[in-house]
Amino acid sequence: MTDQTAASRARGQMPSAQGLVEVYLGQLEGAESTVRQRRWALRDLLAFVAEQGEPAHLTGRMLLDPELLTAWVTRAANDPDAPASQAGLRARAGAARALDGFARAQNLLGPDVHAPAPLTLAAPPGPAKTDRSAARHLLTVAAGAAPWPVHPGVWARFAAHAHLAAVTGSGEGALAALTVHDLTATGSLPGVELDDRARLTVARWVGVRTALVADLQGSDPGALWLRVHPSTNPRTGKIAPAGLAITARGLRMAFTHMVAAAAAVDDRVATVRPRDLRALGREPV
DSSP: OOHHHHHHHHTTOOOBHHHHHHHHHHHOOSOHHHHHHHHHHHHHHHHHHHHTTOOTTOBHHHHTOHHHHHHHHHHHHTOSSSOOOHHHHHHHHHHHHHHHHHHHHTTOSOTTOOSOOOOOOOOOOSOOOOOHHHHHHHHHHHTSOOOTTSOHHHHHHHHHHHHHHHHHOOOHHHHHTOBGGGSOTTSSOTTOOOOHHHHHHHHHHHHHHHHHHHTSSSSOOOBSOBOSSOEEOTTTOOEEOTTOBOOHHHHHHHHHHHHHHHHTTOGGGTTOOHHHHHHHHTSOO
């Protein structure tokens, strides 16, 4: 048991949702692929909770509510821009059950919770069709120069996003949760092998990000993905300044816009969706 878990029990308090996930991931052992899968799945869950506007004091018990978990998996399955694969849905369900089992074994869900509640998650749909050939071509295009009139920094962020999605097979929720500190000294991710082109695209974005942070007033926000220039919300009129962290939804929107810009030059990439890139990450090596 970790010190954080022991402290929560000693105080008679349930850990927060974020705290429960951190404690679980901190003690997680096993095959590297399983650990990596659990990590991105639970980060995706926390990103989903944040997008839903759940309160900051959300407890671990509230996080494991079957209705919330079902909504999370269902949303991933029915995402109009990037529906999750069957493997991705199974990974989410497995991570939720593993977290639930850990919390119960450590008595972190409260004194009145003993028997495991059934986590009846949404049945996965049939596998979505993917176009891996078009996805590979998009990676080639993304590694090149930005098409007019795309800002070079925005294109650099898109290229890094696309390559990491293709290498890891992760969705925008997990990718948006990455911080710059998650990168290794070589610009990769722990346990992830990047080819030369992917490494160069990530390094190019990190260089843009470094210059961007240097011009900010205040501390580095830490998130890997940042706004390159200010933008105005078309609905509210509010201005989002450069340097703000980008959400999973923001990554998806940026991806759609960049594919459209690339397609204006090369229509072979016009139909590429994030799921096509993620499919490359699931190919046998």
